[in-house]
Amino acid sequence: MTTPAHHVQGLDNDEVPADWPAISAGEIAWLQQHFVELQGDCRLLWHSPRPFSAAALVQGPHGRFFIKRHHHSVRSAAVLSEEHRFIAHLAAQGLPVVQVIADQNGATALEHGVWTFEVHAEGIGQDLYRDVPSWTPPASVEQAWQAGRMLALLHTAAEGFHAAQRATHLLVARDDLIRAEDPIAALTAQLPDRPGLAAYLADTPWRAELQRAILPWHMGLATRLAAEPRLWGHNDWHVSNLLWQTGSGVTTVSSVLDFGLASPTSALYDLATAIERNAIAWLQLDRGAQAVRGDIALALLVGYRDARALSSDQVQLLADLLPVVHLDFALSEVEYFHAITRSRANADVAYRAFLLGHADWFRTPAGQGLLATLRGAA
Template sequence: MTASYHRVQGLNNDEVPADWPAISGREIAWLRGRYPQLGSTEEALWHSPRPMSAAAIVEGVAGRLFVKRHHHSVRNAATLGEEHRFIAHLAAAGVPVVQVLRDRDGATAVEHDGWTYELHTLGIGEDLYRDAVSWSPLTDVAQARDAGRMLARLHQAAASYHAPQRGTHLLVARDDLIRSHDPIAALKADLGNRPGLARYLARIPWEEQLRHTVLPWHAGLADRLQAEPRLWAHNDWHVSNLLWQGDTVSTVLDFGLASPTSALFDLATAIERNAVAWLELQRGAQAVRIDIALALLDGYRRQLPLSPARVHLLADLLPVVHLDFALSEVEYFEGITHSTTNADVAWQPFLLGHAQWFGSRDGQALLAGLHAAA
């Protein structure tokens, strides 16, 4: 499962061996038999440093293409199709997304030898943040404002898209537990379908830990979220998933975490991803970019107005917006890659630590800034 020669970004902003081997020339040759868009070269031009799948840029007959490969236990063709249909809807509505390529049989995802593959165009624009780690904040206020505007455009287009919930919990950002009046009971009811997560939680006092760290932030949210419409959303709006022309977003990338959540969930996730240097919290106030958070919100509201009540709800969502996804990461590391060490990171500093941080002076300052913007 691990390829020591291929290094990727670790959870602590370090370089670690990849969970999955790099895409090989042999695989590209096989894909060429399925995708006439691929060129004759079998060597990848670039390998992604992202850790939870393998991806590469390869030559195509009409330009370079992006190949992404997933282990079948994480994504099969059916679950990738859920993302691809959403992307196609957004493209038809004028949102600048990458084009998902179809193979010779018209499929947008193909399975082979235990892996699932998808091919995309590269998109238009410069990948300014290609090497940025997932928890590094955005530093340009103008870019933050335009990222907020583009997210609102995406939500406007998504409002007419209707599809069921994702067929997997693995590495998908959902809001099921946040919308539940009793997240612990809801999680317990689902553990029979999630053996990796159940195995991990059986070893720790998880109910007590959630009650003391995360759930105090959840009080009253379920009732307030009843009026918040379900909306298929990107759910991973980090600047590394956007291409740029100057300070303007030119292409939206990577819908791997997409699911029906809500507009406020997606915007709260964008603020969490882009306004806090989660791996550098020791820097104190310097690790928080309240101006970036407010620029994201401002750009969004210029495109799609939000009532004061919804902005207050947005701020109140922030300390718990990561709950479902953090659990999906625990499940992935424990059940798929069998790395209890990484599962511990997903549980402690991510799931519990993020919620705890919002009780700190710096976390409270970020929330206060958003409430004031209402």
């Protein structure tokens, strides 16, 4: 499953051998039989360093296209189509999303052997963060403001989209446990349907660890979140998932990318995730207070409120949601690493450093300072 010639970003911001082989010329030739846009002389321009799937940019006679390939255990065609329908809805509402290309039969997700493929048109704008590691804050407060405003526009566009919860937990940012009155009981109820996660947790004192690290933050959240309507969100709102237009001294968002984590959560969940992704340099926490960008968090919030109103109570809830917003997704990463790529080491990082570690970080002076900054903005 691993190819030594292709490396991706590891969990410690290092370069590691890819779990999934790079997209090959043979696979592109197979796709050319199904997509008119890819027919002709196609050449590979770039392989993505992101780790959870294989992706490549190709140049053909009809333009440049982004090909993404998933293992079928992570994304079937049916599951992938869930996010494609959301993208199509946003496009119809005028949001600048990247077009998903349909094949000659109208399908946007194709299965071939153990793989599931999707093809996207090249987005409009500059990929300013293509080579920047994940968890890296934006280059400027102005870009954070623009990102916050675009997220608000996405939420307004999403209000007319109604679809069931995603058919998978794997690498999807859901908020089921956060909305539950008792997250431990809710997770216990899920485990029979999530054998990979159950196998990992079987030899881990997870109930006691969640009781210590998560439940104090969670107290009262379920009742308050009940007033927040379900809304499909992007759920991975980082500046590296945006393309940018520069000119006249202003940098604005020109395209929105990568809806792989999208699901029905809430506007506050999506905004809290955006703050978590952009305002904290998680891979540089040894820098102390310098790893926290309160100005970025505020810019995201102010930009968001420029296009979509938030009450004072909602901003308080946003701050209280932040220490546990990662709960469901962190467990999905544990499940992915343990059951799909069979890496106990990576599953341990997802459980210890991500699930428990992020919640614990908000108890530090730096974490408390960020929460105070947000509460002050209410």
